[in-house]
Amino acid sequence: MVARKRLRWVGLVLIALGVSFAIAFPDSARQAATLPLLASFSLGRMAAAYLLALVFAIAYGTTMALSKRAAVVMLPLLDVLQSVPILGFFPAALVFFVATFQGHPAGLEIAVIFLIFTSMAWNMAFGVYESITTIPKDLEDAARVFALGDWLRFRRLVFPAMVPKLVYNSMLSWSNGWFFLVASEIFTAFGATYARPGLGAFIADRGDAGDVAGILIGVGVLAAVVLTLDALIWRPLSIWSERFRIDTTGTGQPVPRVSGVYERLAWLPRFTRLRQWLGSRVRPLMERYSRLATRFDRATSAHRQVMRAIRWIDLGMFLAIFVVVVGSGLAGLSTLLLKPLPAAAYTIPEATLRSFSRLALAYAVSLAWTIPAAVVIARNPRASRVLTPVIEVSASIPATALLPLILGFAIAIAPSQGTGTELAAFLIALFAMQWYLLFNLIAGVRAIPGDLDEAARAFGLRGLAYWRRLLVPAMIPSLLTGSITAWGAGWNALVVSEYIRFGGVRPYTVTGLGSLIDIATFDVPDSEVLLLSILTMVLVVLAMNKLLWRPLFKRAIKRYRLEG
């Protein structure tokens, strides 16, 4: 009840703010009138990329899980793709698509969708693979004993089993996607600016014009879109996905029905008549569908071959693409390494070190504030009530959308432009990293079982001892999960944080791997430096994942996991 009232108040305040904004800044308001359209363009791109990613993830993950032979190639490939900072390839890919379509808008559109796709697909594919391979054996047996055909088995066993991880990873993918969308809707190369109408382009354009009100409106609309999607799609979906969790231990626990989630929106008009009318229309369709599905099942012999054919065509397609990409990459690399290194290549070690320290600093700052914040939010209901909406709104804004604001702020408070740019680069990295840590940590603290907490208190654990013996150990697994994601986001952010182009002739740059990549793509096209920089970034990230995070994570899971 309280939450609903509060929500209504927040809505009213937002509307009031919007109206006063429109009166105070009529020009920006006129601009803002086009925003719903722009937002729908951006949303359309996201949806297209997400659908592609979803189909890809299910096809790739299923194939990998079903065929051990395919998994030998596909699993390590996915592992690399997942850990590689995609944004490193981003400038090159944009230029590639634009050049291929000779600047035609369609090329740009495809480029943007492709890039968002690459930021969404890998973790989802991994989720699918993990879910299928962890289906309990007795369910597999039951499916075989009751002679489920391929399609029915997929509908009743395989797909439901992947729902929880698919939903969780979809949420992650969408927030990755927004980050990339904003970065890719507008960019400058070869002295020309390419843009597709959308929220990201709008914000960047307002930034160029120095129109703070416009930026704020754009960011606000973006946040509103993200939050609305979250409330209407992802929350209900993630509650619904609870039903698909496999735990055979539970008895007598109620399974959440989706309708409960919409109760919170009970104040919205319900359109009962319309819904009944629709229902009476849809029900026969559903019945017809289930009949069709049955008939489809019955045509197993033909259908089994078709399914297999689709799987193989799919696999073949992706393998072909990967072979071409990897092959040409290797060929390029070998010719590159045979030649003497270009002069700029010698700056790579220093750039790497600088980028790394920037990220490490942002990580340290994130840790310093998120750990206490997470404990307070998870433990104190009042703090949680007040802070959760604030944090959710802030986290819904992708760091890339804040670019103009952060840059403006950093330059305003810094003594010189150099330190200002450096500060901006750090702040963007911070914004890209901190939320992953915070949300994972909150979940970690909330997952501490009540009896453990009571036991700790009963034995008089207080203050430092309480932190040392209960909180910190309980947080470690989620801290590591958050750290892995945060560092991944941080590496991705480098390409946009170290090289910021606004209005003026000269971009704001600091020394680093990200700016090396950007400069070698946009300013002084140099494929050798570009390739070497990307390669360095990939190697550093892979090394960190393999040598630092994975071993740590394995140990943490063994020691600190809070399950029986």
Place this chain on the structure above:
Amino acid sequence: MAAPFLEVKHVSKSYFEAGKEFKVLETVGFELAERDFVCIVGPSGCGKSTLLRIIVGLDTPTAGSVRFEGKPLVPENPQVAMVFQSFALFPWLTVEQNVELGLEARHDPPERRHAQARKFIDAVGLAGFENAFPRELSGGMKQRVGIARALAVEPLLLCMDEPFSSLDALTAQSLRDEILQLWSTPDLPPKAVLMVTHSIEEAVYMADRVIVLSNRPGRVVAELEIDLPRPRNRKEPEFFGWVDEIYSLIV
């Protein structure tokens, strides 16, 4: 003479690990006739569950064969259904959807599926729980769903793998009685029941015939006709006599 209902002939099963052979079953053979309720008992690890898996087609024997009504057993035989120790219910399907699983696989039209599912949900006493999810049920109710799911496909042979071991003692006993009750109803489908258990008392309580397997590798030590009248009383000396005899065979 007609072929036996179920014929298990010289079935052996070995696993190979690092070049070493682990024998699980060695030349196991027995027959099942119609209207047989047979229990397989043996010490844990004697391969009795493996034997059941081979009979329903989930596993293949290293040697030997399983023939069902004279024909070699095809994997996923629709005339054989199974009840699992762990219930093996699909957590995301309602009780009714779980029960309909095998019917759906058989491409029954929806109306028939619903009618059939309701009939067997009623039969196991779960009327009113059609739309509940397995997670919302107690262990005993879950296993009732498992039994309804197996009966709904109207199998000729019903196989049960330790169906009561995950239940508490009281629930298990009442479910045993219900199974026997269902078994004595003549119009219910299965022509024979084959049940694996580690509990000798359970076997003597339920079965017409008990097949005793030895320690690994499992061999048939004895086949005993339990001629006690039904309903059986666990307190009678004859009952104890059978339990003691099987106990001495296993140890």
